[in-house]
Amino acid sequence: MEFTVITGMSGAGKSQAMKVMEDIGYYCMDNLPPALLPKFAELCYDSKRTISKIAVVLDLRGGKFFNDLFNSLEKLKGSGFKYRILFLDASDEVIIKRYKELRRPHPLSPHGRVIDGIEEEREKLKEVRAKADYIIDTTSFTLGMLKEEIKKIFLEGKEAKSLTVSVLSFGFKHGIPIDADLVFDVRFLPNPHYIEELREFTGNDKQVQDYVMGWEHTRVFVEKLIDMLDFLIPYYIKEGKTQLVIGIGCTGGKHRSVTVANVLYERLKEKEHRVIINHRDCNKY
Template sequence: MEKDFNFVIITGLSGAGRTLALRVFEDNGFFCIDNLPPQLIPKFAELCSQSRKKLEKVALVIDIRGGDFFDNLFDSLKSLEDMGYAYKIIFLDASDEVLIKRYKESRRKHPLAPDKRIVEGINLERRKLALLKAKSDFIIDTSFKTPAQLKEEIEKRFLQRDKSDTGLLINIVSFGFKQGLPLDADLVFDVRFLPNPFYDDDLRPLSGSDEKVKNYIFNFEETKVFLKKVQDLIEFLIPYYIKEGKSQLVVAIGCTGGRHRSIAVANELARLLKERGYYINIEHRDEKETRG
Protein backbone atom coordinates (compact mmCIF):
# COMPACT_ATOMS: atom_id res chain seq x y z
CA MET A 1 0.00 0.00 0.00
CA GLU A 2 0.99 3.62 -0.39
CA LYS A 3 2.82 5.12 2.59
CA ASP A 4 0.16 7.81 3.07
CA PHE A 5 -2.67 5.32 2.76
CA ASN A 6 -4.04 5.61 6.31
CA PHE A 7 -7.76 4.90 6.03
CA VAL A 8 -9.87 2.52 3.96
CA ILE A 9 -13.55 3.44 3.71
CA ILE A 10 -15.65 0.41 2.76
CA THR A 11 -19.11 1.18 1.45
CA GLY A 12 -21.60 0.09 -1.19
CA LEU A 13 -24.93 -1.65 -1.49
CA SER A 14 -26.42 -3.74 1.28
CA GLY A 15 -25.81 -7.38 0.44
CA ALA A 16 -22.83 -6.69 -1.82
CA GLY A 17 -20.21 -8.01 0.61
CA ARG A 18 -19.17 -5.16 2.92
CA THR A 19 -18.94 -7.36 6.02
CA LEU A 20 -16.75 -9.90 4.24
CA ALA A 21 -14.50 -7.13 2.91
CA LEU A 22 -14.07 -5.70 6.41
CA ARG A 23 -13.18 -9.15 7.73
CA VAL A 24 -10.45 -9.49 5.09
CA PHE A 25 -8.83 -6.23 6.19
CA GLU A 26 -9.15 -7.25 9.84
CA ASP A 27 -7.38 -10.53 9.09
CA ASN A 28 -4.55 -8.51 7.55
CA GLY A 29 -3.85 -6.39 10.62
CA PHE A 30 -6.20 -3.44 10.11
CA PHE A 31 -8.06 -1.84 12.98
CA CYS A 32 -11.67 -2.21 11.83
CA ILE A 33 -14.99 -0.58 12.76
CA ASP A 34 -18.36 -1.47 11.27
CA ASN A 35 -21.11 1.16 10.82
CA LEU A 36 -19.24 4.11 12.30
CA PRO A 37 -21.39 7.30 12.16
CA PRO A 38 -19.69 9.54 9.56
CA GLN A 39 -19.48 12.61 11.80
CA LEU A 40 -17.28 10.62 14.19
CA ILE A 41 -14.62 9.94 11.53
CA PRO A 42 -12.56 13.12 12.20
CA LYS A 43 -12.72 12.56 15.97
CA PHE A 44 -11.69 8.94 15.52
CA ALA A 45 -8.75 10.08 13.36
CA GLU A 46 -7.60 12.35 16.18
CA LEU A 47 -7.81 9.49 18.68
CA CYS A 48 -5.75 7.29 16.36
CA SER A 49 -3.00 9.90 16.09
CA GLN A 50 -2.95 10.49 19.87
CA SER A 51 -2.84 6.84 20.88
CA ARG A 52 0.41 5.47 22.25
CA LYS A 53 0.44 2.78 19.62
CA LYS A 54 -0.16 4.79 16.47
CA LEU A 55 -2.75 3.20 14.21
CA GLU A 56 -1.70 3.45 10.58
CA LYS A 57 -3.97 0.82 9.06
CA VAL A 58 -7.66 1.50 9.63
CA ALA A 59 -10.70 0.18 7.78
CA LEU A 60 -14.19 1.61 8.32
CA VAL A 61 -17.54 0.43 6.98
CA ILE A 62 -19.77 3.44 6.31
CA ASP A 63 -23.23 2.85 4.85
CA ILE A 64 -26.87 3.88 4.89
CA ARG A 65 -27.53 2.02 8.15
CA GLY A 66 -26.44 5.26 9.80
CA GLY A 67 -29.70 6.88 8.68
CA ASP A 68 -29.55 10.67 8.84
CA PHE A 69 -25.93 10.44 10.05
CA PHE A 70 -24.95 9.18 6.58
CA ASP A 71 -25.74 12.61 5.09
CA ASN A 72 -22.72 14.02 6.94
CA LEU A 73 -20.25 11.72 5.20
CA PHE A 74 -18.89 14.18 2.63
CA ASP A 75 -18.38 16.88 5.28
CA SER A 76 -16.50 14.35 7.42
CA LEU A 77 -14.31 13.26 4.52
CA LYS A 78 -13.51 16.91 3.78
CA SER A 79 -12.52 17.36 7.43
CA LEU A 80 -10.31 14.29 7.16
CA GLU A 81 -8.56 15.82 4.12
CA ASP A 82 -8.13 19.16 5.91
CA MET A 83 -6.50 17.31 8.81
CA GLY A 84 -3.97 15.79 6.41
CA TYR A 85 -5.24 12.22 6.50
CA ALA A 86 -5.29 10.18 3.32
CA TYR A 87 -8.03 7.69 2.56
CA LYS A 88 -9.32 5.42 -0.18
CA ILE A 89 -12.96 4.48 -0.79
CA ILE A 90 -13.93 0.94 -1.84
CA PHE A 91 -17.46 0.63 -3.23
CA LEU A 92 -19.00 -2.85 -3.41
CA ASP A 93 -21.75 -3.27 -5.99
CA ALA A 94 -23.86 -6.07 -7.43
CA SER A 95 -26.75 -6.43 -9.87
CA ASP A 96 -30.32 -6.04 -8.61
CA GLU A 97 -31.06 -9.65 -9.49
CA VAL A 98 -28.17 -10.96 -7.40
CA LEU A 99 -28.94 -8.68 -4.44
CA ILE A 100 -32.58 -9.78 -4.41
CA LYS A 101 -31.51 -13.41 -4.50
CA ARG A 102 -29.11 -12.90 -1.60
CA TYR A 103 -31.80 -11.21 0.49
CA LYS A 104 -34.28 -13.98 -0.21
CA GLU A 105 -31.76 -16.66 0.71
CA SER A 106 -30.87 -14.90 3.97
CA ARG A 107 -34.54 -13.99 4.65
CA ARG A 108 -33.47 -10.54 5.78
CA LYS A 109 -35.30 -7.28 5.15
CA HIS A 110 -33.69 -4.43 3.26
CA PRO A 111 -32.75 -1.63 5.71
CA LEU A 112 -34.38 1.04 3.54
CA ALA A 113 -37.56 -0.91 2.85
CA PRO A 114 -38.38 -3.08 5.88
CA ASP A 115 -42.09 -3.15 5.02
CA LYS A 116 -41.83 -2.97 1.23
CA ARG A 117 -40.44 -4.99 -1.65
CA ILE A 118 -36.69 -5.60 -1.61
CA VAL A 119 -36.25 -4.03 -5.05
CA GLU A 120 -37.68 -0.73 -3.75
CA GLY A 121 -35.03 -0.63 -1.03
CA ILE A 122 -32.28 -1.42 -3.55
CA ASN A 123 -33.42 1.34 -5.91
CA LEU A 124 -33.56 3.89 -3.08
CA GLU A 125 -30.14 2.83 -1.83
CA ARG A 126 -28.64 3.18 -5.31
CA ARG A 127 -29.93 6.75 -5.52
CA LYS A 128 -28.59 7.64 -2.08
CA LEU A 129 -25.17 6.17 -2.87
CA ALA A 130 -24.79 7.53 -6.42
CA LEU A 131 -22.52 10.46 -5.45
CA LEU A 132 -20.43 8.31 -3.13
CA LYS A 133 -19.97 5.71 -5.87
CA ALA A 134 -18.77 8.44 -8.24
CA LYS A 135 -16.22 9.58 -5.64
CA SER A 136 -14.97 6.04 -4.92
CA ASP A 137 -11.43 5.01 -5.81
CA PHE A 138 -12.28 1.34 -6.35
CA ILE A 139 -15.55 -0.26 -7.48
CA ILE A 140 -15.87 -4.03 -7.15
CA ASP A 141 -18.72 -5.93 -8.76
CA THR A 142 -19.47 -8.94 -6.54
CA SER A 143 -22.36 -10.29 -8.65
CA PHE A 144 -20.43 -13.31 -9.91
CA LYS A 145 -17.96 -13.70 -7.04
CA THR A 146 -17.96 -16.31 -4.30
CA PRO A 147 -16.79 -15.16 -0.84
CA ALA A 148 -13.43 -16.81 -1.51
CA GLN A 149 -13.04 -14.99 -4.84
CA LEU A 150 -13.91 -11.63 -3.26
CA LYS A 151 -11.37 -12.25 -0.49
CA GLU A 152 -8.73 -13.12 -3.07
CA GLU A 153 -9.44 -10.01 -5.13
CA ILE A 154 -9.29 -7.68 -2.13
CA GLU A 155 -6.00 -9.17 -0.99
CA LYS A 156 -4.55 -8.97 -4.49
CA ARG A 157 -5.69 -5.39 -5.12
CA PHE A 158 -5.04 -3.75 -1.78
CA LEU A 159 -2.76 -5.91 0.34
CA GLN A 160 -0.10 -7.27 -2.02
CA ARG A 161 0.75 -4.27 -4.13
CA ASP A 162 4.22 -3.97 -5.64
CA LYS A 163 5.79 -0.80 -4.24
CA SER A 164 7.55 -0.17 -7.54
CA ASP A 165 4.38 0.03 -9.65
CA THR A 166 2.90 3.26 -11.04
CA GLY A 167 -0.05 3.28 -8.63
CA LEU A 168 -2.53 2.27 -11.33
CA LEU A 169 -3.86 -1.27 -11.13
CA ILE A 170 -5.18 -2.54 -14.47
CA ASN A 171 -7.88 -5.18 -14.07
CA ILE A 172 -8.59 -7.12 -17.26
CA VAL A 173 -11.88 -9.02 -17.12
CA SER A 174 -13.18 -11.44 -19.74
CA PHE A 175 -16.95 -11.90 -19.76
CA GLY A 176 -19.95 -13.11 -21.75
CA PHE A 177 -22.50 -10.57 -22.96
CA LYS A 178 -25.33 -13.00 -22.25
CA GLN A 179 -24.41 -12.76 -18.55
CA GLY A 180 -24.38 -8.95 -18.62
CA LEU A 181 -21.66 -6.30 -18.53
CA PRO A 182 -19.30 -6.11 -15.53
CA LEU A 183 -20.70 -3.29 -13.39
CA ASP A 184 -17.29 -1.81 -12.65
CA ALA A 185 -15.97 -1.73 -16.24
CA ASP A 186 -14.25 1.48 -17.39
CA LEU A 187 -13.52 0.29 -20.93
CA VAL A 188 -15.51 -2.42 -22.75
CA PHE A 189 -14.33 -4.15 -25.93
CA ASP A 190 -16.59 -6.46 -27.93
CA VAL A 191 -14.80 -9.36 -29.67
CA ARG A 192 -17.91 -11.07 -31.03
CA PHE A 193 -16.79 -10.04 -34.52
CA LEU A 194 -14.01 -12.63 -34.36
CA PRO A 195 -14.53 -16.19 -35.69
CA ASN A 196 -16.10 -18.30 -32.95
CA PRO A 197 -14.35 -21.54 -31.83
CA PHE A 198 -17.67 -22.68 -30.37
CA TYR A 199 -18.68 -23.95 -33.80
CA ASP A 200 -15.63 -26.20 -34.03
CA ASP A 201 -16.45 -29.55 -32.38
CA ASP A 202 -12.85 -30.08 -31.27
CA LEU A 203 -12.50 -26.60 -29.73
CA ARG A 204 -15.94 -26.24 -28.14
CA PRO A 205 -15.10 -28.12 -24.89
CA LEU A 206 -11.94 -26.07 -24.39
CA SER A 207 -11.53 -22.48 -23.20
CA GLY A 208 -9.61 -19.49 -24.45
CA SER A 209 -6.78 -20.40 -22.08
CA ASP A 210 -6.08 -23.57 -24.08
CA GLU A 211 -3.33 -23.30 -26.67
CA LYS A 212 -5.48 -24.78 -29.46
CA VAL A 213 -8.19 -22.16 -28.99
CA LYS A 214 -5.65 -19.35 -28.73
CA ASN A 215 -3.91 -20.47 -31.94
CA TYR A 216 -7.24 -20.68 -33.77
CA ILE A 217 -8.30 -17.17 -32.74
CA PHE A 218 -4.93 -15.52 -33.38
CA ASN A 219 -4.57 -17.23 -36.73
CA PHE A 220 -6.86 -14.49 -38.08
CA GLU A 221 -5.26 -11.20 -39.03
CA GLU A 222 -8.16 -9.16 -37.64
CA THR A 223 -7.44 -10.54 -34.15
CA LYS A 224 -3.84 -9.35 -34.25
CA VAL A 225 -4.79 -5.92 -35.60
CA PHE A 226 -7.55 -5.52 -33.01
CA LEU A 227 -5.27 -6.47 -30.11
CA LYS A 228 -2.58 -4.01 -31.23
CA LYS A 229 -5.11 -1.17 -31.45
CA VAL A 230 -6.53 -1.95 -28.00
CA GLN A 231 -3.05 -2.08 -26.49
CA ASP A 232 -2.12 1.23 -28.10
CA LEU A 233 -5.33 2.87 -26.83
CA ILE A 234 -4.83 1.66 -23.26
CA GLU A 235 -1.19 2.74 -23.18
CA PHE A 236 -2.21 6.13 -24.56
CA LEU A 237 -4.82 6.55 -21.80
CA ILE A 238 -2.79 5.31 -18.83
CA PRO A 239 -0.73 8.50 -18.22
CA TYR A 240 -3.91 10.59 -18.30
CA TYR A 241 -5.70 8.27 -15.85
CA ILE A 242 -2.71 8.48 -13.51
CA LYS A 243 -2.60 12.27 -13.87
CA GLU A 244 -6.26 12.45 -12.81
CA GLY A 245 -5.53 10.33 -9.75
CA LYS A 246 -7.24 7.15 -10.92
CA SER A 247 -6.18 4.14 -8.85
CA GLN A 248 -7.58 1.33 -10.98
CA LEU A 249 -8.67 0.73 -14.54
CA VAL A 250 -11.09 -2.08 -15.37
CA VAL A 251 -10.82 -3.26 -18.98
CA ALA A 252 -13.59 -5.69 -19.96
CA ILE A 253 -13.27 -7.97 -22.99
CA GLY A 254 -16.55 -9.60 -23.99
CA CYS A 255 -17.77 -12.30 -26.35
CA THR A 256 -21.03 -14.25 -26.44
CA GLY A 257 -20.55 -16.60 -23.49
CA GLY A 258 -17.20 -15.50 -22.11
CA ARG A 259 -15.44 -18.82 -22.60
CA HIS A 260 -13.37 -18.68 -25.81
CA ARG A 261 -12.63 -15.44 -27.68
CA SER A 262 -12.78 -13.03 -24.75
CA ILE A 263 -10.48 -15.20 -22.61
CA ALA A 264 -7.89 -15.64 -25.36
CA VAL A 265 -7.78 -11.91 -26.13
CA ALA A 266 -7.76 -10.93 -22.43
CA ASN A 267 -4.88 -13.28 -21.68
CA GLU A 268 -2.81 -11.94 -24.55
CA LEU A 269 -3.57 -8.31 -23.65
CA ALA A 270 -2.55 -9.00 -20.04
CA ARG A 271 0.69 -10.60 -21.19
CA LEU A 272 1.61 -7.66 -23.42
CA LEU A 273 0.87 -5.06 -20.75
CA LYS A 274 2.80 -7.03 -18.11
CA GLU A 275 5.79 -7.05 -20.44
CA ARG A 276 5.52 -3.28 -20.57
CA GLY A 277 5.81 -3.14 -16.77
CA TYR A 278 2.20 -2.45 -15.80
CA TYR A 279 0.60 -3.97 -12.71
CA ILE A 280 -2.05 -6.38 -14.05
CA ASN A 281 -4.82 -8.42 -12.46
CA ILE A 282 -6.82 -10.75 -14.73
CA GLU A 283 -10.17 -12.41 -14.13
CA HIS A 284 -12.23 -14.73 -16.35
CA ARG A 285 -15.70 -14.10 -15.01
CA ASP A 286 -17.69 -16.54 -17.14
CA GLU A 287 -15.10 -19.20 -17.99
CA LYS A 288 -17.46 -21.96 -16.89
CA GLU A 289 -20.03 -20.96 -19.51
CA THR A 290 -20.47 -23.20 -22.56
CA ARG A 291 -20.71 -20.73 -25.42
CA GLY A 292 -17.74 -18.64 -26.54
Protein backbone atom coordinates in the same frame (compact mmCIF):
# COMPACT_ATOMS: atom_id res chain seq x y z
CA MET B 1 -1.92 8.65 10.58
CA GLU B 2 -3.43 6.54 7.80
CA PHE B 3 -7.20 6.84 7.51
CA THR B 4 -9.10 4.51 5.15
CA VAL B 5 -12.84 4.69 4.52
CA ILE B 6 -14.30 1.36 3.38
CA THR B 7 -17.62 1.71 1.61
CA GLY B 8 -19.52 0.30 -1.35
CA MET B 9 -22.40 -1.94 -2.29
CA SER B 10 -24.14 -4.06 0.33
CA GLY B 11 -23.10 -7.65 -0.29
CA ALA B 12 -19.85 -6.69 -2.05
CA GLY B 13 -17.58 -7.72 0.84
CA LYS B 14 -17.09 -4.71 3.12
CA SER B 15 -17.21 -6.80 6.31
CA GLN B 16 -14.65 -9.22 4.92
CA ALA B 17 -12.46 -6.31 3.83
CA MET B 18 -12.56 -4.89 7.35
CA LYS B 19 -11.42 -8.22 8.79
CA VAL B 20 -8.49 -8.27 6.38
CA MET B 21 -7.57 -4.71 7.36
CA GLU B 22 -7.59 -5.80 11.02
CA ASP B 23 -5.29 -8.70 10.16
CA ILE B 24 -2.73 -6.36 8.59
CA GLY B 25 -2.64 -4.01 11.55
CA TYR B 26 -5.43 -1.48 11.08
CA TYR B 27 -7.66 -0.33 13.93
CA CYS B 28 -11.16 -0.87 12.52
CA MET B 29 -14.59 0.54 13.26
CA ASP B 30 -17.78 -0.72 11.60
CA ASN B 31 -20.81 1.42 10.70
CA LEU B 32 -19.59 4.67 12.25
CA PRO B 33 -21.96 7.61 11.53
CA PRO B 34 -20.04 9.87 9.10
CA ALA B 35 -20.71 12.93 11.26
CA LEU B 36 -18.51 11.39 13.95
CA LEU B 37 -15.53 10.87 11.63
CA PRO B 38 -13.60 14.06 12.54
CA LYS B 39 -14.09 13.51 16.28
CA PHE B 40 -13.16 9.84 15.97
CA ALA B 41 -9.97 10.78 14.10
CA GLU B 42 -9.03 13.24 16.86
CA LEU B 43 -9.61 10.62 19.56
CA CYS B 44 -7.39 8.17 17.70
CA TYR B 45 -4.73 10.83 17.20
CA ASP B 46 -4.73 11.68 20.91
CA SER B 47 -4.88 8.04 21.98
CA LYS B 48 -2.14 6.79 24.25
CA ARG B 49 -2.29 3.59 22.23
CA THR B 50 -0.64 5.48 19.37
CA ILE B 51 -3.11 4.35 16.74
CA SER B 52 -1.54 5.09 13.36
CA LYS B 53 -3.60 3.07 10.87
CA ILE B 54 -7.39 3.29 10.92
CA ALA B 55 -10.09 1.75 8.71
CA VAL B 56 -13.76 2.72 9.05
CA VAL B 57 -16.68 1.00 7.32
CA LEU B 58 -19.36 3.47 6.23
CA ASP B 59 -22.43 2.43 4.28
CA LEU B 60 -26.13 3.05 3.81
CA ARG B 61 -27.02 1.17 6.98
CA GLY B 62 -26.56 4.57 8.59
CA GLY B 63 -29.63 5.84 6.76
CA LYS B 64 -29.82 9.62 6.50
CA PHE B 65 -26.53 9.91 8.43
CA PHE B 66 -24.71 8.70 5.31
CA ASN B 67 -25.58 12.01 3.64
CA ASP B 68 -23.06 13.68 5.96
CA LEU B 69 -20.16 11.74 4.41
CA PHE B 70 -18.61 14.36 2.12
CA ASN B 71 -19.07 17.16 4.63
CA SER B 72 -17.34 15.04 7.27
CA LEU B 73 -14.51 14.12 4.92
CA GLU B 74 -13.91 17.80 4.21
CA LYS B 75 -13.75 18.50 7.94
CA LEU B 76 -11.37 15.58 8.32
CA LYS B 77 -9.12 17.01 5.61
CA GLY B 78 -9.36 20.48 7.10
CA SER B 79 -8.10 19.11 10.43
CA GLY B 80 -4.99 17.82 8.71
CA PHE B 81 -5.97 14.17 8.41
CA LYS B 82 -5.39 12.44 5.10
CA TYR B 83 -7.83 9.76 3.99
CA ARG B 84 -8.36 7.23 1.23
CA ILE B 85 -11.61 5.67 0.03
CA LEU B 86 -11.82 1.95 -0.77
CA PHE B 87 -15.01 1.10 -2.68
CA LEU B 88 -16.23 -2.51 -2.86
CA ASP B 89 -18.46 -3.40 -5.80
CA ALA B 90 -19.96 -6.49 -7.47
CA SER B 91 -22.42 -7.27 -10.24
CA ASP B 92 -26.16 -7.19 -9.50
CA GLU B 93 -26.43 -10.90 -10.23
CA VAL B 94 -23.72 -11.84 -7.74
CA ILE B 95 -25.08 -9.56 -5.03
CA ILE B 96 -28.55 -11.09 -5.44
CA LYS B 97 -27.06 -14.57 -5.22
CA ARG B 98 -25.19 -13.69 -2.03
CA TYR B 99 -28.33 -12.30 -0.41
CA LYS B 100 -30.28 -15.42 -1.36
CA GLU B 101 -27.60 -17.66 0.12
CA LEU B 102 -27.62 -15.69 3.39
CA ARG B 103 -31.43 -15.32 3.32
CA ARG B 104 -31.17 -11.70 4.36
CA PRO B 105 -33.18 -8.68 3.13
CA HIS B 106 -31.47 -5.77 1.44
CA PRO B 107 -31.16 -2.77 3.84
CA LEU B 108 -32.89 -0.45 1.35
CA SER B 109 -35.63 -2.95 0.49
CA PRO B 110 -36.31 -4.96 3.66
CA HIS B 111 -39.78 -6.03 2.57
CA GLY B 112 -39.36 -5.94 -1.20
CA ARG B 113 -37.20 -7.30 -3.99
CA VAL B 114 -33.42 -7.32 -3.52
CA ILE B 115 -32.89 -5.89 -7.02
CA ASP B 116 -34.94 -2.79 -6.10
CA GLY B 117 -32.65 -2.15 -3.14
CA ILE B 118 -29.56 -2.68 -5.29
CA GLU B 119 -30.70 -0.19 -7.93
CA GLU B 120 -31.49 2.45 -5.30
CA GLU B 121 -28.15 1.87 -3.59
CA ARG B 122 -26.17 2.19 -6.83
CA GLU B 123 -27.83 5.52 -7.50
CA LYS B 124 -27.06 6.83 -4.01
CA LEU B 125 -23.44 5.66 -4.15
CA LYS B 126 -22.57 7.01 -7.62
CA GLU B 127 -20.78 10.09 -6.30
CA VAL B 128 -18.86 8.14 -3.66
CA ARG B 129 -17.75 5.57 -6.23
CA ALA B 130 -16.57 8.30 -8.58
CA LYS B 131 -14.37 9.80 -5.84
CA ALA B 132 -12.95 6.48 -4.60
CA ASP B 133 -9.18 6.05 -4.58
CA TYR B 134 -9.44 2.29 -5.04
CA ILE B 135 -12.25 0.17 -6.47
CA ILE B 136 -12.30 -3.58 -5.99
CA ASP B 137 -14.91 -5.51 -7.95
CA THR B 138 -15.51 -8.76 -6.05
CA THR B 139 -17.85 -10.30 -8.63
CA SER B 140 -15.57 -13.25 -9.35
CA PHE B 141 -13.47 -13.04 -6.19
CA THR B 142 -13.05 -15.69 -3.54
CA LEU B 143 -12.29 -14.53 0.01
CA GLY B 144 -8.66 -15.48 -0.61
CA MET B 145 -8.51 -13.29 -3.72
CA LEU B 146 -9.98 -10.35 -1.79
CA LYS B 147 -7.38 -10.77 0.94
CA GLU B 148 -4.60 -10.85 -1.64
CA GLU B 149 -5.89 -7.75 -3.39
CA ILE B 150 -6.18 -5.71 -0.19
CA LYS B 151 -2.72 -6.76 0.92
CA LYS B 152 -1.28 -5.72 -2.44
CA ILE B 153 -2.84 -2.27 -2.10
CA PHE B 154 -2.29 -1.53 1.58
CA LEU B 155 0.86 -3.50 2.33
CA GLU B 156 2.81 -3.57 -0.91
CA GLY B 157 1.64 -0.23 -2.32
CA LYS B 158 0.80 -1.66 -5.74
CA GLU B 159 -2.38 0.32 -6.23
CA ALA B 160 -0.88 2.64 -8.87
CA LYS B 161 0.23 -0.34 -10.93
CA SER B 162 -2.92 -2.39 -10.52
CA LEU B 163 -5.86 -2.19 -12.93
CA THR B 164 -8.97 -4.35 -12.87
CA VAL B 165 -10.21 -5.09 -16.38
CA SER B 166 -13.91 -5.96 -16.41
CA VAL B 167 -15.01 -7.68 -19.61
CA LEU B 168 -18.78 -7.32 -19.97
CA SER B 169 -20.92 -8.93 -22.66
CA PHE B 170 -24.33 -7.36 -23.31
CA GLY B 171 -27.18 -7.06 -25.78
CA PHE B 172 -27.84 -3.73 -27.48
CA LYS B 173 -31.57 -4.34 -27.28
CA HIS B 174 -31.23 -4.30 -23.48
CA GLY B 175 -29.22 -1.05 -23.47
CA ILE B 176 -25.54 -0.11 -23.46
CA PRO B 177 -23.90 -0.52 -20.00
CA ILE B 178 -23.66 2.92 -18.43
CA ASP B 179 -20.34 2.13 -16.73
CA ALA B 180 -18.53 0.91 -19.87
CA ASP B 181 -15.29 2.73 -20.74
CA LEU B 182 -14.89 1.03 -24.11
CA VAL B 183 -17.73 -0.47 -26.16
CA PHE B 184 -17.27 -2.78 -29.15
CA ASP B 185 -20.10 -3.81 -31.46
CA VAL B 186 -19.78 -7.39 -32.74
CA ARG B 187 -23.10 -7.46 -34.61
CA PHE B 188 -21.08 -7.62 -37.84
CA LEU B 189 -20.26 -11.26 -37.05
CA PRO B 190 -22.45 -14.13 -38.32
CA ASN B 191 -25.33 -14.68 -35.88
CA PRO B 192 -25.82 -18.18 -34.38
CA HIS B 193 -29.41 -17.18 -33.57
CA TYR B 194 -30.32 -17.99 -37.15
CA ILE B 195 -28.83 -21.49 -36.92
CA GLU B 196 -31.64 -23.61 -35.51
CA GLU B 197 -29.41 -26.13 -33.74
CA LEU B 198 -27.44 -23.31 -32.05
CA ARG B 199 -30.24 -20.92 -31.13
CA GLU B 200 -30.90 -22.25 -27.63
CA PHE B 201 -27.22 -22.38 -26.67
CA THR B 202 -25.04 -19.43 -25.58
CA GLY B 203 -21.50 -18.22 -26.07
CA ASN B 204 -20.57 -20.26 -23.02
CA ASP B 205 -21.22 -23.45 -25.02
CA LYS B 206 -18.60 -24.99 -27.28
CA GLN B 207 -20.97 -25.34 -30.23
CA VAL B 208 -21.55 -21.59 -30.38
CA GLN B 209 -17.91 -20.76 -29.65
CA ASP B 210 -16.72 -22.96 -32.51
CA TYR B 211 -19.21 -21.35 -34.89
CA VAL B 212 -18.40 -17.74 -33.96
CA MET B 213 -14.63 -18.24 -33.82
CA GLY B 214 -14.66 -20.32 -36.98
CA TRP B 215 -14.83 -17.18 -39.12
CA GLU B 216 -11.56 -15.53 -40.10
CA HIS B 217 -12.84 -12.00 -39.58
CA THR B 218 -13.79 -12.93 -35.98
CA ARG B 219 -10.23 -14.05 -35.28
CA VAL B 220 -8.78 -10.95 -36.99
CA PHE B 221 -11.08 -8.72 -34.91
CA VAL B 222 -9.98 -10.37 -31.66
CA GLU B 223 -6.30 -9.96 -32.54
CA LYS B 224 -6.76 -6.28 -33.41
CA LEU B 225 -8.69 -5.75 -30.19
CA ILE B 226 -5.91 -7.39 -28.15
CA ASP B 227 -3.30 -5.24 -29.92
CA MET B 228 -5.23 -2.08 -29.08
CA LEU B 229 -5.60 -3.08 -25.41
CA ASP B 230 -1.89 -3.92 -25.22
CA PHE B 231 -1.28 -0.32 -26.26
CA LEU B 232 -3.95 1.30 -24.04
CA ILE B 233 -3.69 -0.55 -20.74
CA PRO B 234 -0.19 0.68 -19.75
CA TYR B 235 -1.34 4.26 -20.28
CA TYR B 236 -4.48 3.71 -18.19
CA ILE B 237 -2.28 2.35 -15.40
CA LYS B 238 0.12 5.26 -15.74
CA GLU B 239 -2.77 7.69 -15.30
CA GLY B 240 -3.86 5.89 -12.11
CA LYS B 241 -7.02 4.30 -13.46
CA THR B 242 -8.11 1.42 -11.23
CA GLN B 243 -10.86 -0.14 -13.33
CA LEU B 244 -11.43 -0.51 -17.06
CA VAL B 245 -14.82 -1.79 -18.19
CA ILE B 246 -14.86 -3.22 -21.73
CA GLY B 247 -18.31 -3.80 -23.18
CA ILE B 248 -18.74 -6.36 -25.97
CA GLY B 249 -22.20 -6.10 -27.49
CA CYS B 250 -24.32 -8.01 -29.96
CA THR B 251 -28.07 -7.91 -30.57
CA GLY B 252 -29.32 -9.97 -27.63
CA GLY B 253 -26.15 -10.51 -25.61
CA LYS B 254 -26.40 -14.29 -25.81
CA HIS B 255 -24.15 -15.67 -28.57
CA ARG B 256 -21.54 -13.48 -30.32
CA SER B 257 -20.80 -11.02 -27.52
CA VAL B 258 -20.50 -13.82 -24.94
CA THR B 259 -18.13 -15.79 -27.15
CA VAL B 260 -15.86 -12.84 -27.93
CA ALA B 261 -15.92 -11.69 -24.27
CA ASN B 262 -14.85 -15.16 -23.14
CA VAL B 263 -11.95 -15.23 -25.61
CA LEU B 264 -10.88 -11.72 -24.62
CA TYR B 265 -11.03 -12.68 -20.93
CA GLU B 266 -8.79 -15.72 -21.45
CA ARG B 267 -6.28 -13.77 -23.57
CA LEU B 268 -6.00 -10.99 -20.97
CA LYS B 269 -5.53 -13.56 -18.20
CA GLU B 270 -2.68 -15.10 -20.19
CA LYS B 271 -1.04 -11.66 -20.18
CA GLU B 272 -1.36 -11.65 -16.35
CA HIS B 273 -3.81 -8.79 -16.16
CA ARG B 274 -6.26 -8.73 -13.26
CA VAL B 275 -9.46 -9.45 -15.16
CA ILE B 276 -13.05 -10.42 -14.38
CA ILE B 277 -15.95 -11.28 -16.65
CA ASN B 278 -19.69 -10.75 -16.52
CA HIS B 279 -22.34 -11.81 -19.04
CA ARG B 280 -25.10 -9.32 -18.27
CA ASP B 281 -27.78 -10.45 -20.69
CA CYS B 282 -26.83 -14.04 -21.40
CA ASN B 283 -29.99 -15.50 -19.86
CA LYS B 284 -32.43 -12.83 -21.01
CA TYR B 285 -34.86 -13.26 -23.86
